[in-house]
Amino acid sequence: MAKKRIVSANINGKQTEFLCEPRQTLLEVLRDTLDMTGTKEGCSNGNCGACTVRLDGRPVVSCLVLAVEADGADVETIEGVAPGGDLHPLQQAFLNNAALQCGICTPGFIMQSKCLLEENPNPSEHDIRFYLAGNLCRCTGYDKIVRAVQEAAGCCGKS
Amino acid sequence: MRDFDYAAPTSVAEAVKLLQDHNGSARPMAGGTDLIDQVRVGRISPDLVVDIKKIAELNVLQIGSDGLHVGAAVPCYRLYHDAMIKDLYSALTDSASIIGGIQIQSRASIGGNLCNSGPAADSTPSLIALGAVAVIAGPQGNREVAVEDFCTGPGKNVLGRGEFLVELKFPARSANSGSAYQRFIPRNEMDIAVVGVGAAVQLDASGKNFVSARIALGAVAAKPLFAAEAGKLLAGQPVSVETIQKAAEAARAIATPIDDMRGTVEFRKHVTGVLVMRVVQQAVERALKTKSGNAP
Numbered sequence: 001m002a003k004k005r006i007v008s009a010n011i012n013g014k015q016t017e018f019l020c021e022p023r024q025t026l027l028e029v030l031r032d033t034l035d036m037t038g039t040k041e042g043c044s045n046g047n048c049g050a051c052t053v054r055l056d057g058r059p060v061v062s063c064l065v066l067a068v069e070a071d072g073a074d075v076e077t078i079e080g081v082a083p084g085g086d087l088h089p090l091q092q093a094f095l096n097n098a099a100l101q102c103g104i105c106t107p108g109f110i111m112q113s114k115c116l117l118e119e120n121p122n123p124s125e126h127d128i129r130f131y132l133a134g135n136l137c138r139c140t141g142y143d144k145i146v147r148a149v150q151e152a153a154g155c156c157g158k159s
Numbered sequence: 160m161r162d163f164d165y166a167a168p169t170s171v172a173e174a175v176k177l178l179q180d181h182n183g184s185a186r187p188m189a190g191g192t193d194l195i196d197q198v199r200v201g202r203i204s205p206d207l208v209v210d211i212k213k214i215a216e217l218n219v220l221q222i223g224s225d226g227l228h229v230g231a232a233v234p235c236y237r238l239y240h241d242a243m244i245k246d247l248y249s250a251l252t253d254s255a256s257i258i259g260g261i262q263i264q265s266r267a268s269i270g271g272n273l274c275n276s277g278p279a280a281d282s283t284p285s286l287i288a289l290g291a292v293a294v295i296a297g298p299q300g301n302r303e304v305a306v307e308d309f310c311t312g313p314g315k316n317v318l319g320r321g322e323f324l325v326e327l328k329f330p331a332r333s334a335n336s337g338s339a340y341q342r343f344i345p346r347n348e349m350d351i352a353v354v355g356v357g358a359a360v361q362l363d364a365s366g367k368n369f370v371s372a373r374i375a376l377g378a379v380a381a382k383p384l385f386a387a388e389a390g391k392l393l394a395g396q397p398v399s400v401e402t403i404q405k406a407a408e409a410a411r412a413i414a415t416p417i418d419d420m421r422g423t424v425e426f427r428k429h430v431t432g433v434l435v436m437r438v439v440q441q442a443v444e445r446a447l448k449t450k451s452g453n454a455p
Protein backbone atom coordinates (compact mmCIF):
# COMPACT_ATOMS: atom_id res chain seq x y z
CA MET A 1 0.00 0.00 0.00
CA ALA A 2 1.20 3.49 -0.83
CA LYS A 3 2.55 5.36 2.16
CA LYS A 4 0.09 7.54 4.06
CA ARG A 5 0.65 11.26 3.82
CA ILE A 6 0.33 14.01 6.35
CA VAL A 7 -1.68 16.81 4.81
CA SER A 8 -2.01 20.24 6.32
CA ALA A 9 -4.86 22.44 5.08
CA ASN A 10 -6.78 25.43 6.30
CA ILE A 11 -10.32 24.10 6.62
CA ASN A 12 -12.98 26.69 7.36
CA GLY A 13 -10.36 29.01 8.81
CA LYS A 14 -8.79 26.38 11.06
CA GLN A 15 -5.35 24.93 10.34
CA THR A 16 -6.01 21.18 10.19
CA GLU A 17 -3.70 18.20 9.80
CA PHE A 18 -4.84 14.80 8.68
CA LEU A 19 -3.37 11.51 7.54
CA CYS A 20 -4.58 10.04 4.25
CA GLU A 21 -3.75 7.61 1.49
CA PRO A 22 -2.99 9.13 -1.93
CA ARG A 23 -6.01 7.35 -3.38
CA GLN A 24 -8.48 8.96 -0.99
CA THR A 25 -10.58 11.80 -2.31
CA LEU A 26 -11.05 15.04 -0.43
CA LEU A 27 -14.73 14.08 -0.08
CA GLU A 28 -13.83 10.79 1.59
CA VAL A 29 -11.42 12.42 4.02
CA LEU A 30 -13.82 15.23 4.93
CA ARG A 31 -16.59 12.77 5.71
CA ASP A 32 -14.81 9.69 7.03
CA THR A 33 -11.62 11.04 8.62
CA LEU A 34 -12.61 14.52 9.73
CA ASP A 35 -16.26 13.69 10.52
CA MET A 36 -17.42 16.65 8.48
CA THR A 37 -20.44 14.92 7.03
CA GLY A 38 -22.18 18.08 5.83
CA THR A 39 -20.59 17.60 2.41
CA LYS A 40 -22.64 14.93 0.65
CA GLU A 41 -21.78 12.14 -1.75
CA GLY A 42 -24.21 11.70 -4.63
CA CYS A 43 -22.55 10.25 -7.71
CA SER A 44 -18.83 10.25 -6.89
CA ASN A 45 -18.05 11.01 -10.54
CA GLY A 46 -18.35 14.76 -10.79
CA ASN A 47 -21.84 14.99 -12.22
CA CYS A 48 -24.15 15.89 -9.33
CA GLY A 49 -22.41 18.67 -7.39
CA ALA A 50 -23.56 17.37 -3.97
CA CYS A 51 -19.93 17.30 -2.81
CA THR A 52 -19.15 20.91 -3.82
CA VAL A 53 -16.61 22.66 -1.59
CA ARG A 54 -14.33 25.60 -2.14
CA LEU A 55 -10.68 24.96 -2.81
CA ASP A 56 -8.48 28.07 -2.80
CA GLY A 57 -11.51 30.19 -3.51
CA ARG A 58 -12.89 28.17 -6.43
CA PRO A 59 -15.90 25.83 -6.28
CA VAL A 60 -14.86 22.24 -7.00
CA VAL A 61 -16.45 18.81 -6.69
CA SER A 62 -14.53 17.19 -3.82
CA CYS A 63 -15.10 13.68 -5.21
CA LEU A 64 -12.70 14.60 -8.05
CA VAL A 65 -9.98 16.06 -5.84
CA LEU A 66 -7.38 13.91 -4.13
CA ALA A 67 -7.06 14.72 -0.45
CA VAL A 68 -3.27 15.01 -0.85
CA GLU A 69 -3.86 17.85 -3.29
CA ALA A 70 -5.34 19.92 -0.47
CA ASP A 71 -1.93 20.21 1.21
CA GLY A 72 -1.33 23.91 1.85
CA ALA A 73 -4.73 24.84 0.46
CA ASP A 74 -7.71 26.75 1.80
CA VAL A 75 -10.80 24.59 1.97
CA GLU A 76 -14.27 25.88 2.74
CA THR A 77 -17.09 23.43 3.39
CA ILE A 78 -20.75 23.78 4.31
CA GLU A 79 -19.71 23.54 7.98
CA GLY A 80 -18.01 26.92 7.62
CA VAL A 81 -21.05 28.69 6.22
CA ALA A 82 -22.88 29.33 9.50
CA PRO A 83 -20.20 30.02 12.11
CA GLY A 84 -21.69 30.21 15.58
CA GLY A 85 -24.89 28.66 14.32
CA ASP A 86 -26.37 31.80 12.75
CA LEU A 87 -27.81 30.81 9.42
CA HIS A 88 -26.24 32.34 6.35
CA PRO A 89 -28.70 34.45 4.30
CA LEU A 90 -28.65 31.75 1.62
CA GLN A 91 -29.56 29.05 4.14
CA GLN A 92 -32.40 31.22 5.47
CA ALA A 93 -33.60 31.88 1.91
CA PHE A 94 -33.60 28.12 1.16
CA LEU A 95 -35.80 27.62 4.23
CA ASN A 96 -38.11 30.54 3.38
CA ASN A 97 -38.62 29.22 -0.14
CA ALA A 98 -38.85 25.50 0.71
CA ALA A 99 -35.94 24.99 -1.67
CA LEU A 100 -35.22 21.52 -0.35
CA GLN A 101 -37.01 18.26 0.27
CA CYS A 102 -34.68 15.34 1.03
CA GLY A 103 -31.81 17.80 1.44
CA ILE A 104 -29.01 15.68 -0.03
CA CYS A 105 -28.25 18.24 -2.72
CA THR A 106 -28.60 21.25 -0.42
CA PRO A 107 -25.05 21.66 0.95
CA GLY A 108 -23.74 21.54 -2.62
CA PHE A 109 -26.29 24.09 -3.81
CA ILE A 110 -25.53 26.41 -0.88
CA MET A 111 -21.78 26.27 -1.53
CA GLN A 112 -22.19 26.80 -5.25
CA SER A 113 -24.73 29.64 -4.79
CA LYS A 114 -22.43 31.30 -2.28
CA CYS A 115 -19.62 31.31 -4.86
CA LEU A 116 -22.02 32.70 -7.45
CA LEU A 117 -23.20 35.58 -5.27
CA GLU A 118 -19.67 36.55 -4.27
CA GLU A 119 -18.68 36.63 -7.94
CA ASN A 120 -21.89 38.21 -9.17
CA PRO A 121 -24.07 39.80 -6.45
CA ASN A 122 -26.93 40.54 -8.86
CA PRO A 123 -27.34 37.49 -11.05
CA SER A 124 -30.20 37.16 -13.53
CA GLU A 125 -32.33 34.01 -13.44
CA HIS A 126 -30.31 32.79 -16.42
CA ASP A 127 -27.01 33.47 -14.59
CA ILE A 128 -28.27 31.47 -11.61
CA ARG A 129 -29.42 28.50 -13.67
CA PHE A 130 -26.20 28.52 -15.64
CA TYR A 131 -23.93 28.70 -12.58
CA LEU A 132 -25.89 25.93 -10.84
CA ALA A 133 -25.97 23.62 -13.90
CA GLY A 134 -23.42 21.33 -12.26
CA ASN A 135 -25.72 20.70 -9.27
CA LEU A 136 -28.51 18.18 -9.60
CA CYS A 137 -31.65 17.93 -7.50
CA ARG A 138 -34.09 15.06 -7.81
CA CYS A 139 -36.77 16.56 -5.57
CA THR A 140 -37.48 20.26 -6.00
CA GLY A 141 -37.62 20.82 -9.75
CA TYR A 142 -35.10 23.67 -9.28
CA ASP A 143 -37.57 26.60 -9.38
CA LYS A 144 -37.63 27.00 -5.63
CA ILE A 145 -33.84 26.85 -5.49
CA VAL A 146 -33.57 29.59 -8.09
CA ARG A 147 -36.06 31.72 -6.16
CA ALA A 148 -34.13 31.19 -2.93
CA VAL A 149 -30.92 32.34 -4.56
CA GLN A 150 -32.72 35.37 -6.00
CA GLU A 151 -34.02 36.24 -2.53
CA ALA A 152 -30.55 35.93 -1.02
CA ALA A 153 -28.85 37.91 -3.81
CA GLY A 154 -27.26 41.05 -2.54
CA CYS A 155 -26.95 39.59 0.97
CA CYS A 156 -23.60 37.91 0.59
CA GLY A 157 -21.67 39.69 -2.13
CA LYS A 158 -18.17 40.72 -1.13
CA SER A 159 -18.59 44.37 -0.15
CA MET B 160 -10.34 3.26 -5.22
CA ARG B 161 -7.36 1.22 -6.35
CA ASP B 162 -4.14 1.95 -4.49
CA PHE B 163 -1.60 4.30 -6.06
CA ASP B 164 1.21 6.59 -5.01
CA TYR B 165 1.31 10.33 -5.58
CA ALA B 166 4.06 12.74 -6.51
CA ALA B 167 3.90 16.47 -7.24
CA PRO B 168 7.13 17.44 -8.99
CA THR B 169 7.97 21.12 -9.44
CA SER B 170 10.06 20.85 -12.61
CA VAL B 171 9.58 19.39 -16.06
CA ALA B 172 12.78 17.33 -15.73
CA GLU B 173 11.61 15.79 -12.46
CA ALA B 174 8.23 14.90 -13.99
CA VAL B 175 9.86 13.28 -17.03
CA LYS B 176 12.07 11.21 -14.74
CA LEU B 177 9.15 10.04 -12.59
CA LEU B 178 7.13 9.07 -15.66
CA GLN B 179 10.08 7.32 -17.26
CA ASP B 180 11.18 5.44 -14.14
CA HIS B 181 7.75 3.95 -13.68
CA ASN B 182 7.83 2.12 -16.94
CA GLY B 183 4.40 3.10 -18.18
CA SER B 184 2.59 2.66 -14.88
CA ALA B 185 2.78 6.36 -13.98
CA ARG B 186 0.13 8.76 -15.17
CA PRO B 187 0.21 12.56 -15.34
CA MET B 188 -2.70 14.36 -13.68
CA ALA B 189 -3.74 17.96 -14.26
CA GLY B 190 -7.27 18.72 -13.00
CA GLY B 191 -8.10 15.06 -12.41
CA THR B 192 -11.64 15.47 -13.76
CA ASP B 193 -11.16 12.57 -16.16
CA LEU B 194 -8.38 10.71 -14.42
CA ILE B 195 -9.78 10.27 -10.91
CA ASP B 196 -13.01 8.72 -12.15
CA GLN B 197 -11.14 6.52 -14.62
CA VAL B 198 -9.06 5.12 -11.76
CA ARG B 199 -12.14 4.74 -9.59
CA VAL B 200 -14.02 2.66 -12.15
CA GLY B 201 -10.91 0.66 -13.03
CA ARG B 202 -10.46 1.87 -16.60
CA ILE B 203 -6.86 2.75 -15.86
CA SER B 204 -4.68 1.48 -13.04
CA PRO B 205 -1.60 3.66 -12.50
CA ASP B 206 0.84 2.83 -9.70
CA LEU B 207 1.86 6.48 -9.53
CA VAL B 208 -0.14 9.62 -10.20
CA VAL B 209 2.13 12.51 -11.16
CA ASP B 210 0.41 15.78 -10.30
CA ILE B 211 1.84 18.22 -12.85
CA LYS B 212 0.02 21.35 -11.63
CA LYS B 213 2.90 22.50 -9.44
CA ILE B 214 5.26 22.93 -12.41
CA ALA B 215 5.54 26.63 -13.33
CA GLU B 216 5.66 26.08 -17.12
CA LEU B 217 2.36 24.24 -16.99
CA ASN B 218 0.59 27.26 -15.49
CA VAL B 219 1.77 29.82 -18.04
CA LEU B 220 -0.92 31.90 -19.71
CA GLN B 221 0.72 34.46 -21.95
CA ILE B 222 -0.46 36.39 -24.95
CA GLY B 223 1.83 38.55 -27.05
CA SER B 224 3.03 39.29 -30.56
CA ASP B 225 4.43 35.73 -30.81
CA GLY B 226 0.97 34.31 -30.18
CA LEU B 227 -0.66 32.62 -27.20
CA HIS B 228 0.95 30.17 -24.79
CA VAL B 229 -1.36 28.04 -22.65
CA GLY B 230 0.34 25.83 -20.04
CA ALA B 231 -1.01 22.28 -20.13
CA ALA B 232 -2.48 22.50 -16.61
CA VAL B 233 -4.22 25.89 -16.92
CA PRO B 234 -7.83 25.32 -15.87
CA CYS B 235 -10.73 26.38 -18.09
CA TYR B 236 -11.89 29.26 -15.89
CA ARG B 237 -8.59 31.09 -16.32
CA LEU B 238 -9.05 30.91 -20.07
CA TYR B 239 -12.59 32.23 -20.23
CA HIS B 240 -11.89 34.99 -17.72
CA ASP B 241 -9.22 36.39 -20.07
CA ALA B 242 -10.60 39.22 -22.22
CA MET B 243 -7.76 39.11 -24.78
CA ILE B 244 -8.30 35.40 -25.40
CA LYS B 245 -12.02 36.06 -25.79
CA ASP B 246 -11.33 38.68 -28.47
CA LEU B 247 -8.57 36.96 -30.41
CA TYR B 248 -8.95 33.22 -29.73
CA SER B 249 -12.73 33.12 -29.27
CA ALA B 250 -13.07 29.43 -30.16
CA LEU B 251 -10.91 28.59 -27.15
CA THR B 252 -13.16 30.67 -24.88
CA ASP B 253 -16.21 28.93 -26.35
CA SER B 254 -14.72 25.51 -25.58
CA ALA B 255 -13.45 26.35 -22.10
CA SER B 256 -16.90 27.69 -21.13
CA ILE B 257 -18.77 24.50 -21.98
CA ILE B 258 -16.53 21.77 -20.59
CA GLY B 259 -18.62 20.50 -17.66
CA GLY B 260 -20.15 22.97 -15.19
CA ILE B 261 -18.47 25.71 -13.17
CA GLN B 262 -17.01 23.25 -10.62
CA ILE B 263 -15.43 21.13 -13.36
CA GLN B 264 -14.06 24.28 -15.05
CA SER B 265 -12.28 25.23 -11.82
CA ARG B 266 -10.01 22.23 -12.36
CA ALA B 267 -10.33 20.83 -15.89
CA SER B 268 -7.49 21.84 -18.21
CA ILE B 269 -7.37 22.06 -21.98
CA GLY B 270 -4.19 19.98 -21.82
CA GLY B 271 -6.08 17.22 -20.00
CA ASN B 272 -8.92 17.47 -22.50
CA LEU B 273 -6.47 16.94 -25.37
CA CYS B 274 -4.42 14.20 -23.65
CA ASN B 275 -7.53 12.29 -22.63
CA SER B 276 -8.02 12.14 -26.40
CA GLY B 277 -11.76 11.50 -26.39
CA PRO B 278 -13.31 11.77 -29.86
CA ALA B 279 -15.89 14.25 -28.49
CA ALA B 280 -13.46 16.42 -26.49
CA ASP B 281 -14.82 19.95 -26.67
CA SER B 282 -11.55 21.84 -26.94
CA THR B 283 -9.68 19.82 -29.55
CA PRO B 284 -11.57 21.13 -32.63
CA SER B 285 -10.88 24.69 -31.42
CA LEU B 286 -7.18 23.94 -30.96
CA ILE B 287 -6.98 22.50 -34.48
CA ALA B 288 -8.92 25.40 -36.01
CA LEU B 289 -6.64 27.91 -34.29
CA GLY B 290 -3.54 26.05 -35.51
CA ALA B 291 -2.28 25.10 -32.05
CA VAL B 292 0.90 23.11 -31.60
CA ALA B 293 1.47 20.71 -28.69
CA VAL B 294 4.83 21.16 -26.94
CA ILE B 295 5.81 17.79 -25.51
CA ALA B 296 8.60 17.14 -22.99
CA GLY B 297 10.26 13.75 -22.73
CA PRO B 298 13.47 11.85 -22.04
CA GLN B 299 14.90 13.04 -25.39
CA GLY B 300 14.03 16.69 -24.76
CA ASN B 301 11.19 18.70 -26.22
CA ARG B 302 9.32 18.08 -29.46
CA GLU B 303 6.37 19.75 -31.13
CA VAL B 304 3.35 18.14 -32.78
CA ALA B 305 0.51 19.94 -34.56
CA VAL B 306 -2.69 19.27 -32.61
CA GLU B 307 -4.40 17.71 -35.67
CA ASP B 308 -1.72 14.98 -35.53
CA PHE B 309 -1.86 14.50 -31.74
CA CYS B 310 -4.79 12.10 -31.25
CA THR B 311 -4.55 8.70 -32.91
CA GLY B 312 -7.77 6.99 -31.75
CA PRO B 313 -10.24 6.94 -28.86
CA GLY B 314 -8.14 7.59 -25.73
CA LYS B 315 -4.94 7.29 -27.77
CA ASN B 316 -2.32 9.85 -28.77
CA VAL B 317 1.28 10.28 -29.87
CA LEU B 318 2.72 10.57 -26.35
CA GLY B 319 5.43 7.99 -25.74
CA ARG B 320 6.84 6.66 -22.51
CA GLY B 321 8.08 9.40 -20.20
CA GLU B 322 6.50 12.09 -22.35
CA PHE B 323 3.91 14.63 -21.32
CA LEU B 324 2.33 17.80 -22.66
CA VAL B 325 3.91 21.03 -21.41
CA GLU B 326 2.00 23.68 -23.31
CA LEU B 327 -0.14 24.56 -26.28
CA LYS B 328 1.26 27.24 -28.57
CA PHE B 329 -1.05 29.25 -30.80
CA PRO B 330 0.08 31.46 -33.67
CA ALA B 331 -0.68 35.20 -33.44
CA ARG B 332 -4.00 36.34 -34.90
CA SER B 333 -4.33 39.16 -37.41
CA ALA B 334 -6.95 41.85 -37.84
CA ASN B 335 -10.09 40.58 -39.63
CA SER B 336 -9.74 37.10 -38.16
CA GLY B 337 -12.33 35.30 -36.06
CA SER B 338 -13.05 31.87 -34.63
CA ALA B 339 -15.82 29.92 -32.93
CA TYR B 340 -16.76 26.53 -31.49
CA GLN B 341 -20.23 25.10 -31.13
CA ARG B 342 -21.47 21.67 -30.24
CA PHE B 343 -24.84 20.07 -30.66
CA ILE B 344 -26.26 18.55 -27.47
CA PRO B 345 -29.85 17.76 -26.50
CA ARG B 346 -29.54 19.71 -23.21
CA ASN B 347 -28.41 23.29 -22.67
CA GLU B 348 -25.26 22.40 -20.76
CA MET B 349 -23.37 19.51 -19.10
CA ASP B 350 -23.57 16.94 -21.88
CA ILE B 351 -21.31 15.13 -24.34
CA ALA B 352 -21.19 16.55 -27.86
CA VAL B 353 -23.22 14.74 -30.53
CA VAL B 354 -21.20 16.80 -32.99
CA GLY B 355 -18.73 19.60 -32.29
CA VAL B 356 -17.31 22.05 -34.83
CA GLY B 357 -14.49 24.57 -34.50
CA ALA B 358 -13.59 27.09 -37.19
CA ALA B 359 -11.14 29.95 -37.60
CA VAL B 360 -11.29 32.32 -40.55
CA GLN B 361 -9.14 35.11 -41.91
CA LEU B 362 -10.92 37.70 -44.06
CA ASP B 363 -9.36 40.34 -46.30
CA ALA B 364 -9.48 44.03 -45.34
CA SER B 365 -12.81 44.52 -47.10
CA GLY B 366 -14.34 41.75 -45.00
CA LYS B 367 -15.97 40.40 -48.15
CA ASN B 368 -13.56 37.56 -48.97
CA PHE B 369 -11.95 34.67 -47.14
CA VAL B 370 -8.15 34.71 -47.13
CA SER B 371 -7.95 31.35 -45.36
CA ALA B 372 -9.95 29.11 -43.05
CA ARG B 373 -9.43 26.09 -40.81
CA ILE B 374 -12.29 23.82 -39.78
CA ALA B 375 -12.21 20.87 -37.36
CA LEU B 376 -14.83 18.35 -36.29
CA GLY B 377 -15.44 16.50 -33.03
CA ALA B 378 -17.50 13.38 -32.21
CA VAL B 379 -17.86 12.25 -35.82
CA ALA B 380 -14.87 9.87 -36.04
CA ALA B 381 -12.53 7.87 -33.81
CA LYS B 382 -10.57 11.06 -33.21
CA PRO B 383 -11.10 14.78 -33.74
CA LEU B 384 -10.78 15.54 -37.46
CA PHE B 385 -9.06 18.37 -39.30
CA ALA B 386 -11.29 19.16 -42.29
CA ALA B 387 -8.44 20.60 -44.34
CA GLU B 388 -10.27 20.38 -47.69
CA ALA B 389 -13.30 22.24 -46.33
CA GLY B 390 -11.06 25.11 -45.21
CA LYS B 391 -9.25 25.23 -48.56
CA LEU B 392 -12.57 25.55 -50.39
CA LEU B 393 -13.12 28.86 -48.59
CA ALA B 394 -9.67 30.37 -49.27
CA GLY B 395 -9.89 33.21 -51.80
CA GLN B 396 -13.68 32.87 -52.10
CA PRO B 397 -16.29 35.52 -51.36
CA VAL B 398 -18.06 35.34 -48.01
CA SER B 399 -21.45 33.97 -49.09
CA VAL B 400 -23.91 31.28 -48.10
CA GLU B 401 -23.05 29.36 -51.27
CA THR B 402 -19.30 29.17 -50.59
CA ILE B 403 -19.82 28.27 -46.94
CA GLN B 404 -22.28 25.59 -48.01
CA LYS B 405 -19.61 24.00 -50.21
CA ALA B 406 -17.24 23.88 -47.25
CA ALA B 407 -19.99 22.36 -45.11
CA GLU B 408 -20.55 19.63 -47.70
CA ALA B 409 -16.82 18.86 -47.80
CA ALA B 410 -16.74 18.61 -44.02
CA ARG B 411 -19.77 16.36 -43.97
CA ALA B 412 -18.10 14.09 -46.51
CA ILE B 413 -15.20 13.23 -44.20
CA ALA B 414 -17.36 12.51 -41.15
CA THR B 415 -17.47 8.81 -40.27
CA PRO B 416 -19.60 8.85 -37.12
CA ILE B 417 -21.06 5.94 -35.20
CA ASP B 418 -24.65 5.12 -34.25
CA ASP B 419 -25.28 5.41 -30.52
CA MET B 420 -27.86 6.67 -28.07
CA ARG B 421 -26.87 10.27 -28.83
CA GLY B 422 -27.53 10.06 -32.54
CA THR B 423 -27.50 7.95 -35.68
CA VAL B 424 -24.85 8.12 -38.40
CA GLU B 425 -27.25 9.94 -40.72
CA PHE B 426 -28.25 12.46 -38.05
CA ARG B 427 -24.67 13.17 -37.07
CA LYS B 428 -23.63 13.73 -40.67
CA HIS B 429 -26.54 16.10 -41.18
CA VAL B 430 -25.74 18.02 -38.01
CA THR B 431 -22.09 18.27 -39.08
CA GLY B 432 -23.14 20.19 -42.19
CA VAL B 433 -25.52 22.44 -40.27
CA LEU B 434 -22.99 23.22 -37.56
CA VAL B 435 -20.18 23.99 -40.01
CA MET B 436 -22.48 26.57 -41.64
CA ARG B 437 -23.33 28.15 -38.29
CA VAL B 438 -19.83 28.10 -36.89
CA VAL B 439 -18.17 29.55 -39.99
CA GLN B 440 -20.81 32.28 -40.06
CA GLN B 441 -20.19 33.05 -36.41
CA ALA B 442 -16.42 33.15 -37.01
CA VAL B 443 -17.04 35.59 -39.90
CA GLU B 444 -19.18 37.85 -37.70
CA ARG B 445 -16.42 37.91 -35.12
CA ALA B 446 -13.76 38.56 -37.78
CA LEU B 447 -15.70 41.61 -38.96
CA LYS B 448 -15.47 43.03 -35.42
CA THR B 449 -11.77 42.28 -34.98
CA LYS B 450 -10.03 45.47 -36.05
CA SER B 451 -6.60 44.51 -34.75
CA GLY B 452 -4.85 41.32 -33.81
CA ASN B 453 -1.72 40.43 -31.84
CA ALA B 454 0.37 39.65 -34.93
CA PRO B 455 3.34 42.02 -35.29
Ligand SMILES: Cc1cc2nc3c(=O)[nH]c(=O)nc-3n(C[C@H](O)[C@H](O)[C@H](O)COP(=O)(O)OP(=O)(O)OC[C@H]3O[C@@H](n4cnc5c(N)ncnc54)[C@H](O)[C@@H]3O)c2cc1C
Nearest residue numbers: 046189190191192193194259268271272274280281323324
Ligand atom coordinates in the same frame (compact mmCIF):
# COMPACT_ATOMS: atom_id res chain seq x y z
C1 LIG C 1 -19.18 16.19 -14.85
C2 LIG C 1 -18.21 16.23 -15.97
C3 LIG C 1 -18.54 16.92 -17.14
C4 LIG C 1 -17.66 16.96 -18.21
N1 LIG C 1 -18.02 17.63 -19.32
C5 LIG C 1 -17.19 17.68 -20.39
C6 LIG C 1 -17.57 18.37 -21.57
O1 LIG C 1 -18.66 18.95 -21.64
N2 LIG C 1 -16.71 18.36 -22.62
C7 LIG C 1 -15.51 17.74 -22.57
O2 LIG C 1 -14.78 17.77 -23.55
N3 LIG C 1 -15.11 17.07 -21.45
C8 LIG C 1 -15.94 17.03 -20.37
N4 LIG C 1 -15.54 16.36 -19.23
C9 LIG C 1 -14.26 15.64 -19.20
C10 LIG C 1 -13.08 16.40 -18.56
O3 LIG C 1 -13.52 17.33 -17.60
C11 LIG C 1 -12.23 17.13 -19.59
O4 LIG C 1 -11.74 16.21 -20.53
C12 LIG C 1 -11.07 17.92 -18.97
O5 LIG C 1 -10.64 18.89 -19.86
C13 LIG C 1 -9.90 17.05 -18.53
O6 LIG C 1 -8.90 17.88 -17.99
P1 LIG C 1 -8.18 17.54 -16.60
O7 LIG C 1 -7.18 18.63 -16.41
O8 LIG C 1 -9.16 17.34 -15.53
O9 LIG C 1 -7.48 16.19 -17.01
P2 LIG C 1 -7.01 14.94 -16.10
O10 LIG C 1 -8.18 14.21 -15.60
O11 LIG C 1 -6.01 15.40 -15.12
O12 LIG C 1 -6.27 14.10 -17.22
C14 LIG C 1 -6.98 13.55 -18.32
C15 LIG C 1 -6.08 12.55 -19.06
O13 LIG C 1 -5.01 13.20 -19.70
C16 LIG C 1 -3.76 12.82 -19.15
N5 LIG C 1 -3.03 14.08 -18.99
C17 LIG C 1 -3.47 15.20 -18.34
N6 LIG C 1 -2.58 16.19 -18.50
C18 LIG C 1 -1.57 15.68 -19.23
C19 LIG C 1 -0.35 16.23 -19.73
N7 LIG C 1 0.01 17.51 -19.51
N8 LIG C 1 0.48 15.42 -20.47
C20 LIG C 1 0.12 14.14 -20.72
N9 LIG C 1 -1.02 13.57 -20.29
C21 LIG C 1 -1.85 14.34 -19.54
C22 LIG C 1 -4.06 12.11 -17.86
O14 LIG C 1 -3.09 11.11 -17.58
C23 LIG C 1 -5.42 11.51 -18.15
O15 LIG C 1 -5.29 10.35 -18.89
C24 LIG C 1 -16.40 16.31 -18.13
C25 LIG C 1 -16.06 15.64 -16.94
C26 LIG C 1 -16.94 15.60 -15.87
C27 LIG C 1 -16.56 14.88 -14.63
Ligand code: FES
Nearest residue numbers: 042043044049063
Ligand atom coordinates in the same frame (compact mmCIF):
# COMPACT_ATOMS: atom_id res chain seq x y z
S1 FES D 1 -20.57 13.26 -5.45
FE1 FES D 1 -19.16 14.62 -6.30
S2 FES D 1 -20.25 15.43 -7.97
FE2 FES D 1 -21.59 13.89 -7.26
Ligand code: FES
Nearest residue numbers: 101105137138139
Ligand atom coordinates in the same frame (compact mmCIF):
# COMPACT_ATOMS: atom_id res chain seq x y z
S1 FES E 1 -33.83 18.11 -2.24
FE1 FES E 1 -33.64 16.01 -2.71
S2 FES E 1 -32.13 16.04 -4.26
FE2 FES E 1 -32.50 18.10 -3.96
